[in-house]
Every structure is written in structure tokens, then in C-alpha cells.
Amino acid sequence: MTSMTGGCQCGRVRYSAEIDDDDAYLCHCRMCQRATGGVSIAYKNVPEEKLTWESAPDWYQSSPIAHRPFCSQCGTPLGFAFLKDNQNVDLTVGSFDDPYRFKPTQHYAVESLHEAWIDTRDLPRMRSDENDNVSKRWMDACGKLPD
Numbered sequence: 001m002t003s004m005t006g007g008c009q010c011g012r013v014r015y016s017a018e019i020d021d022d023d024a025y026l027c028h029c030r031m032c033q034r035a036t037g038g039v040s041i042a043y044k045n046v047p048e049e050k051l052t053w054e055s056a057p058d059w060y061q062s063s064p065i066a067h068r069p070f071c072s073q074c075g076t077p078l079g080f081a082f083l084k085d086n087q088n089v090d091l092t093v094g095s096f097d098d099p100y101r102f103k104p105t106q107h108y109a110v111e112s113l114h115e116a117w118i119d120t121r122d123l124p125r126m127r128s129d130e131n132d133n134v135s136k137r138w139m140d141a142c143g144k145l146p147d
């Protein structure tokens with residue numbers, strides 16, 4: 001078991017979670033697509049009793065059965081939980097401070113899966129620091145590139 005931390009982009013919402021394994025999954029449901037703006041969303045499922053909100057998130061009731069933690073200041077989607085009889089919370093993999101250990105083990109809600117976005121490994125690749133236009137904007141604004 002490892003204690004891992006995460007939170008939103010602006011830092012107002014923070015959490016820590018006891019993580020047992022590296023298993024994560026992709027949800028392709030239309031509600032997650034709308035809630036995150038992504039073609040799918042990567043989640044780590046965590047028992048509720050192993051999750052501590054170090055600073056409380058905002059909650060949006062996204063359906064009659066579920067609500068979603070997020071930050072109303074910066075808009076970061078942080079997860080998913082059922083309204084009643086909830087035992088586990090899904091945390092967005094990208095909101096972890098160190099998301100790299102997690103591995104996808106399942107596609108969920110495949111009825112709305114965007115097939116064309118699944119296998120992208122052969123697409124051309126470019127690092128963000130190779131983009132001179134964006135790099136110059138960062139250097140002009142901050143004198144350095146983002147993490």
C-alpha cells in the first residue's frame with residue numbers, strides 16, 4: 001500500500017489516498033465525456049475509506065445516481081461517486097501528482113467508445129518543448145517552461 005496525493009490544477013483541492021495496486025480503467029460513457037470534455041477518462045477506483053480530502057472539493061450532481069468532485073475555481077474534474085450506498089470513489093488518473101504508475105486494465109461503457117481514438121501509438125509525436133510558438137510564450141511570461 002502506498003500513500004499517494006493529488007488535486008486540481010490550481011491547488012485549492014487536494015487529496016491523499018492509500019493505493020493498493022496499479023490497476024486503473026478508461027470510462028467511455030457519454031456522461032464522463034461531457035463532464036471532462038475528453039473522448040474518455042482514466043479513473044483509479046479507490047475505497048472511500050482510503051480517500052482523504054485534504055481540502056474539500058466542490059460536488060456536481062451529474063445524474064440522479066451520481067455526483068462528481070471538481071474544483072469550482074479552476075474547473076478540474078477530480079472523479080466520480082454514487083450518491084447513495086457509495087463504497088468506492090473514482091479519482092481521475094490525471095489529477096494524481098504522480099499518475100505514471102497506473103495501467104489501464106479495462107474499457108468501461110464501450111457502447112459510446114470512440115474507436116478511432118483507442119490505438120494512437122503510430123501517430124506522429126512531438127514534444128511540447130519542440131513547439132517554438134508555445135515555448136516562446138512560456139519564456140516571455142515566466143522565463144521557463146512548465147513542468
Ligand SMILES: [Zn+2]
Pocket residue numbers: 008009010011012013071072073074075076
Ligand atoms: Zn482548482
Ligand SMILES: [Zn+2]
Pocket residue numbers: 027028029030031032033109
Ligand atoms: Zn463514465
